[in-house]
Amino acid sequence: xxxxxxxxxxxxxxxxxxxxxxxxxxxxxxxxxxxxxxxxxxxxxxxxxxxxxxxxxxxxxxxxxxxxxxxxxxxxxxxxxxxxxxxxxxxxxxxxxxxxxxxxxxxxxxxxxxxxxxxxxxxxxxxxxxxxxxxxxxxxxxxxxxxxxxxxxxxxxxxxxxxxxxxxxxxxxxxxxxxxxxxxxxxxxxxxxxxxxxxxxxxxxxxxxxxxxxxxxxxxxxxxxxxxxxxxxxxxxxx
Amino acid sequence: xxxxxxxxxxxxxxxxxxxxxxxxxxxxxxxxxxxxxxxxxxxxxxxxxxxxxxxxxxxxxxxxxxxxxxxxxxxxxxxxxxxxxxxxxxxxxxxxxxxxxxxxxxxxxxxxxxxxxxxxxxxxxxxxxxxxxxxxxxxxxxxxxxxxxxxxxxxxxxxxxxxxxxxxxxxxxxxxxxxxxxxxxxxxxxxxxxxxxxxxxxxxxxxxxxxxxxxxxxxxxxxxxxxxxxxxxxxx
Numbered sequence: 132x133x134x135x136x137x138x139x140x141x142x143x144x145x146x147x148x149x150x151x152x153x154x155x156x157x158x159x160x161x162x163x164x165x166x167x168x169x170x171x172x173x174x175x176x177x178x179x180x181x182x183x184x185x186x187x188x189x190x191x192x193x194x195x196x197x198x199x200x201x202x203x204x205x206x207x208x209x210x211x212x213x214x215x216x217x218x219x220x221x222x223x224x225x226x227x228x229x230x231x232x233x234x235x236x237x238x239x240x241x242x243x244x245x246x247x248x249x250x251x252x253x254x255x256x257x258x259x260x261x262x263x264x265x266x267x268x269x270x271x272x273x274x275x276x277x278x279x280x281x282x283x284x285x286x287x288x289x290x291x292x293x294x295x296x297x298x299x300x301x302x303x304x305x306x307x308x309x310x311x312x313x314x315x316x317x318x319x320x321x322x323x324x325x326x327x328x329x330x331x332x333x334x335x336x337x338x339x340x341x342x343x344x345x346x347x348x349x350x351x352x353x354x355x356x357x358x359x360x361x362x363x364x365x366x367x368x369x370x
Numbered sequence: 371x372x373x374x375x376x377x378x379x380x381x382x383x384x385x386x387x388x389x390x391x392x393x394x395x396x397x398x399x400x401x402x403x404x405x406x407x408x409x410x411x412x413x414x415x416x417x418x419x420x421x422x423x424x425x426x427x428x429x430x431x432x433x434x435x436x437x438x439x440x441x442x443x444x445x446x447x448x449x450x451x452x453x454x455x456x457x458x459x460x461x462x463x464x465x466x467x468x469x470x471x472x473x474x475x476x477x478x479x480x481x482x483x484x485x486x487x488x489x490x491x492x493x494x495x496x497x498x499x500x501x502x503x504x505x506x507x508x509x510x511x512x513x514x515x516x517x518x519x520x521x522x523x524x525x526x527x528x529x530x531x532x533x534x535x536x537x538x539x540x541x542x543x544x545x546x547x548x549x550x551x552x553x554x555x556x557x558x559x560x561x562x563x564x565x566x567x568x569x570x571x572x573x574x575x576x577x578x579x580x581x582x583x584x585x586x587x588x589x590x591x592x593x594x595x596x597x598x599x600x601x602x603x604x605x606x
Contacts, residue, residue: 218473240451241447244448
């Protein structure tokens with residue numbers, strides 16, 4: 132299957148969810164436009180013409196290249212970051228966003244499922260609410276780490292959707308823990324940081340290093356900018 | 371040619387039925403092993419699924435009895451991952467639409483089932499949460515349905531994801547099983563299959579008429595199992 136028409140991604144610099152899609156689009160070597168939506172002053176055309184739910188990421192696919200405010204009426208509108216990742220894997224099979232082998236595909240999807248069910252809530256609660264549990268966060272990260280291939284990325288040598296789905300969150304967790312950013316009590320953060328940087332999480336921290344070094348991810352992650360964003364983020368302030 | 375498949379399942383479980391339907395659509399050869407969820411065999415968690423849940427598949431490896439799983443088989447869990455796995459193993463089954471955009475629609479529908487319908491149903495069924503929340507979730511999914519046929523036209527993984535839940539919703543409501551006031555069940559089922567919900571009522575009928583659904587749903591058994599399992603929920 133070849134790209135048959137334009138692709139426009141509607142993204143936000145604040146969103147790890149749209150970050151997932153940027154990485155996948157890179158891996159696919161898709162020809163696309165990345166349009167940054169101002170979420171605090173959302174334009175009416177976005178809800179009317181792109182995503183009735185008003186959330187990002189959203190992509191439009193098909194038709195001729197157009198101004199982002201005016202997607203081709205015949206274009207497909209696709210929302211939900213994980214749905215988009217599967218869509219890109221289908222649209223660009225030679226890019227191998229998912230492996231060809233059914234067992235490996237299942238393992239990639241299971242890896243994403245572990246992140247969604249064991250890490251995401253714990254991440255959100257620990258950094259963005261005052262009632263987060265460091266135990267839940269560490270247990271979630273441990274469960275994810277247990278699923279990693281012994282070397283390389285989630286499945287081994289090849290970057291897949293499993294990595295695109297998880298990497299944006301892991302680098303943010305890493306950033307916030309190391310810079311004491313979040314609603315957690317500072318002493319809690321230091322305790323977590325100590326365990327996180329210790330031998331128990333050696334495999335995970337190596338994975339995060341490899342993510343950072345990966346050519347697919349590097350260009351999509353501006354660490355300085357994100358440090359600013361999270362330092363000033365309304366939901367990370369300790370008040 | 372796919373390798374050997376052993377499915378660990380439970381007739382009561384809607385998640386497990388998803389995989390049973392997928393395997394039936396694929397006309398796959400497989401061994402089926404019933405796990406008693408109230409009395410799990412001690413080998414199940416260590417040898418098949420550490421989360422101790424169904425469904426799970428042991429794929430490949432030597433030919434062994436299901437209750438003696440081999441370390442050489444690959445173990446896979448999570449119903450939606452397993453449905454995609456079956457679709458990948460059996461592309462001729464047709465449960466995965468050919469066109470990427472239609473596939474994306476099917477997966478988007480499934481996302482709605484997972485994030486809206488299932489939590490709203492359990493909240494109503496187990497905690498007597500406001501029924502309006504359940505109605506909203508149904509309205510949302512109904513809005514995604516085409517004028518006729520299945521979720522994306524042809525029968526697909528989207529329908530597989532929802533059918534076992536709608537079936538158990540139906541039997542719970544018609545038998546007044548759940549935490550909501552006794553007598554509300556039949557009214558709610560009537561509400562969600564007629565009038566403004568006529569479209570989803572027709573959709574449910576179409577799902578329940580599907581051969582792969584009928585072959586994998588033992589209504590008498592599941593009704594009795596639900597009555598036993600959820601008998602006390604109204605009095606808690």
